Amino acid sequence: MFPLRLKTAAALVLLGLLTLLAGIGQRTIWAPSETFTASAPADAAAAPLTVIDQKLRTLHGGTVKINVQGDGNFMLASGRPDDVSAWVGKTAHNTITGVSEDEKSLQVDHADGEATAPNPAGADLWVSNENASGELEYTWTPPADGDWSLLLASDGTKPAPATVSMTFPNDTSTPWAVPLMVLGSLLILGGIVLALLSARRKNGEGDGNSGFARRARARKAQGQAPSSSSSKVTMLAAGVAAAVLAGSGTAAQAASPSPQPAGNASSPAKEAAGTPVLLDAQFRRILEQVSSATDAGDAAKDAAKLADRVAGPELEIRTQNYKIRSQVGSYEPRMPVRSTKLLTTVVTSGRDWPRSVLAVTQGEGNVVPQILTLVQQSPRENYKLMETTPLQPGTTFPNISRGGTQNLAAADKSGLLYSGEEAMSGLADRLTSADSPFKDKLVEGDSSPYIADTLSYQAEVVKAGENGNFSFTHKVVPESTVVFRTSDGGALVLGRINFGFEGTPKAAGDKLSIGDDAAALAGGKETTTGMVLNFAESMAIYVPPAGSTDPMKLVAATRGLVGASFK
Numbered sequence: 001m002f003p004l005r006l007k008t009a010a011a012l013v014l015l016g017l018l019t020l021l022a023g024i025g026q027r028t029i030w031a032p033s034e035t036f037t038a039s040a041p042a043d044a045a046a047a048p049l050t051v052i053d054q055k056l057r058t059l060h061g062g063t064v065k066i067n068v069q070g071d072g073n074f075m076l077a078s079g080r081p082d083d084v085s086a087w088v089g090k091t092a093h094n095t096i097t098g099v100s101e102d103e104k105s106l107q108v109d110h111a112d113g114e115a116t117a118p119n120p121a122g123a124d125l126w127v128s129n130e131n132a133s134g135e136l137e138y139t140w141t142p143p144a145d146g147d148w149s150l151l152l153a154s155d156g157t158k159p160a161p162a163t164v165s166m167t168f169p170n171d172t173s174t175p176w177a178v179p180l181m182v183l184g185s186l187l188i189l190g191g192i193v194l195a196l197l198s199a200r201r202k203n204g205e206g207d208g209n210s211g212f213a214r215r216a217r218a219r220k221a222q223g224q225a226p227s228s229s230s231s232k233v234t235m236l237a238a239g240v241a242a243a244v245l246a247g248s249g250t251a252a253q254a255a256s257p258s259p260q261p262a263g264n265a266s267s268p269a270k271e272a273a274g275t276p277v278l279l280d281a282q283f284r285r286i287l288e289q290v291s292s293a294t295d296a297g298d299a300a301k302d303a304a305k306l307a308d309r310v311a312g313p314e315l316e317i318r319t320q321n322y323k324i325r326s327q328v329g330s331y332e333p334r335m336p337v338r339s340t341k342l343l344t345t346v347v348t349s350g351r352d353w354p355r356s357v358l359a360v361t362q363g364e365g366n367v368v369p370q371i372l373t374l375v376q377q378s379p380r381e382n383y384k385l386m387e388t389t390p391l392q393p394g395t396t397f398p399n400i401s402r403g404g405t406q407n408l409a410a411a412d413k414s415g416l417l418y419s420g421e422e423a424m425s426g427l428a429d430r431l432t433s434a435d436s437p438f439k440d441k442l443v444e445g446d447s448s449p450y451i452a453d454t455l456s457y458q459a460e461v462v463k464a465g466e467n468g469n470f471s472f473t474h475k476v477v478p479e480s481t482v483v484f485r486t487s488d489g490g491a492l493v494l495g496r497i498n499f500g501f502e503g504t505p506k507a508a509g510d511k512l513s514i515g516d517d518a519a520a521l522a523g524g525k526e527t528t529t530g531m532v533l534n535f536a537e538s539m540a541i542y543v544p545p546a547g548s549t550d551p552m553k554l555v556a557a558t559r560g561l562v563g564a565s566f567k
Contacts, residue, residue: 006198012191020184038099038106039165045110046159048117049093052150052166054081056096057140062169066138068152070161073133077126077151080275082351084149086379087125091117091156096164106166117156124382126151127282144279276347276404277355283345287359290374290385291339294318298333301326312375312386313480313496313536317560320521324561327520334560335370337388338363344397346484346492349404353378356407356482358494360397368393371540371556373482373494386480387494387538389556394447397555398542399487408483408491416543420483420493421476423541423552428474428497431455431537442541442552450557465503467510473500474537489545492555499535499559504567518564530567535559 057064068076079087092113096106122129127143130136142148153160278286293309296302301322306315317334324331338361346358355376362369373387391397413419418426426438434455444451458472474497481495503512511526518533519525540556 006195009191009195009198012187012194014191016184016187016189016191018184019180019187022180022184024181033170035167036103036170037165037167038104040096040106040108040162042162044094044108044162046162047092047094047110048115048153048156048158048160049088049091049120050152050160050164051084051088051093051095052152052164053095053097054147054149056098056166057142057148059099060168060170064140064169065167066136066140066150067165067167068132068136068138068161069134069163070154071134072154072158073131074136074152074154074161075121075132076130076136076138077120077123077153078128078143078148079126079151081147081149083125083277083379084151086353087120087123087151088117089379090114094160096166099166099168103168106164117153118380119156120151120153121155123380124282124286124376125379127279143281146275274349274404276349276402277351278347278357280345283347283357283359284339284342286374286383287339287342287361287372290372290383291337294337294385297322298336309382309384311384313477313538314385314387316562317536320562321560324517324520328516331517331520335367335388335390335558336363336365337361337370337372337385338366340364341366343369344400345402346400347402347404348407348484350407355383356484357383358484358492360391366390369397371397371494373538375482387496388558389494389538389540390558391556392445392448392450392554394445395553395555398490398492400484400492401487406485408485410478410481410483410495412483413546415485415489415546416491417546417548418543418552420481420491420495420543421478423491423493423543424476424481424495424497424539426552427451427539427541427554428476431474431497431499432472434459440551442554444554450554461501467507468503468505468512470501470503472502474498475500486542490548491543493541493543495539497537497539499537501533501535502530503532504530514564517561521561521564522566524566527566532563532565532567533561534563536562 052066066076068074077084090113092115093111095109095111097109098107099105100107120126121131127148130138140150152164290309293306297305297310297318303315303319303322306318310318321331321334325333339359340363341361343360343362345360348355348357353376357374359372359374360369361372367390369391371387371389371391372385373389374383375386376383408414408416408420410420410424413422423442426436426442430436430438430442430451431454442451462470477496477498481493483494484492486492505512505528509528511528512531513526514522514531514533516525518531522531537557537559539554542553542555544550544552
């Protein structure tokens with residue numbers, strides 16, 4: 001019977017050792033890899049664009065690394081998910097949406113569409129743009145809070161690189177390791193105890209008549225402890241088991257995986273809502289390119305150099321300014337556009353197009369701070385400078401949240417004393433008539449009064465016109481009006497007004513003369529039939545919030561000659 005118990009004890013110890021080793025092995029030699037790599041399937045359909053879905057960045061928590069291999073040059077850009085989707089538009093594309101269950105393949109969805117797209121490299125929508133040739137190793141780090149997708153492309157006409165692999169942090173948890181180590185330790189302890197008890201009983205029964213046995217029984221009858229030799233062995237076995245258990249507990253604690261951040265389950269549209277359409281670094285990059293383009297155009301007096309970054313009223317004004325200056329050396333150039341000494345920016349949080357943003361700068365050559373209005377008409381177009389408007393001396397630029405503000409429609413009067421449309425119309429009327437009903441509703445500073453100077457100029461021309469009849473008009477260009485909500489609930493309204501100046505001889509034979517600047521556009525200095533001068537006025541008005549008793553205030557204003565002709 002005793003050999004059977006000893007065999008059982010030995011079996012328990014052996015089984016315990018095997019179980020303990022199995023648990024330790026899960027933490028060491030059989031431990032999962034810290035990362036795993038999944039690759040795009042080789043049979044994926046070719047497409048000019050590949051989108052990497054934003055949810056892959058947080059799929060397993062931690063840092064994701066991307067390897068791309070392709071023929072020739074290609075780019076990888078980062079942008080908001082809705083911006084990436086808008087840029088892709090109707091172009092055929094692949095989207096990497098997830099990872100297969102065996103974690104070896106990337107899941108790729110294909111969408112049919114247009115076979116080509118413009119080259120996406122350098123687009124203003126991208127917060128970052130990585131250019132590569134042959135191979136790219138990319139660590140996917142978000143440039144700011146929120147969701148971010150990636151766009152992979154060659155040049156928009158060739159297929160995007162198809163060899164894409166992504167390395168993710170792996171789930172290194174081993175849920176059975178600790179239970180196996182604990183169970184193995186208990187089995188070893190149980191085997192040792194059983195072996196000790198079996199040996200003791202055998203010794204006791206084999207020498208039952210010996211003095212040793214009698215003394216042991218005597219000690220037991222007197223309540224004394226049994227022999228210290230068997231106690232020490234039992235304590236030693238318990239100590240070994242406790243040490244093993246402690247070691248397993250320490251290993252379990254050391255190898256326990258840290259909590260992983262959960263992926264963001266919110267939709268891209270919901271996540272993007274309320275976020276500014278440009279980050280600061282992105283805005284500065286765009287502003288530098290706008291400044292470089294205007295510098296090149298101004299230096300060469302060549303409007304063609306402006307085409308990529310200037311449009312609308314500013315392109316028209318600068319084009320005509322170059323033409324005049326090529327013939328009239330003394331004609332004043334347009335105020336330079338500077339990206340340095342950036343005083344503030346205004347960025348919309350609206351996700352639709354067109355998108356409008358503002359920068360206020362005062363760099364070299366800017367006597368006063370200048371408001372730069374930039375507009376992006378559609379996702380694939382770059383922001384272009386539409387207007388430059390110097391602040392009126394002594395005027396303070398309204399406080400507008402730099403974390404993204406609301407754009408209002410020109411006709412939207414919600415929370416405002418006047419809508420943007422009404423403000424611009426009021427200013428146009430104020431510039432036309434000294435007795436305008438908006439005289440007390442829209443005011444300006446005394447340091448350099450644009451409205452007062454314009455009214456004075458018009459009155460003097462009429463008074464001095466002995467040979468002609470003169471008239472003046474100021475008409476709003478509705479599509480140019482842009483409205484930004486200010487921090488106090490009011491609004492900053494910007495837009496263009498067309499200033500028309502017409503003259504007709506009073507009698508047959510009378511002549512009207514125009515200045516050298518207008519003559520450069522009209523092709524002559526005198527007329528007997530009449531003349532028309534056109535100016536583009538760039539304006540900015542502050543509108544108080546609804547319920548305020550304060551008047552509107554002219555914040556910035558300037559004009560430029562854009563046309564001159566004879567009737």
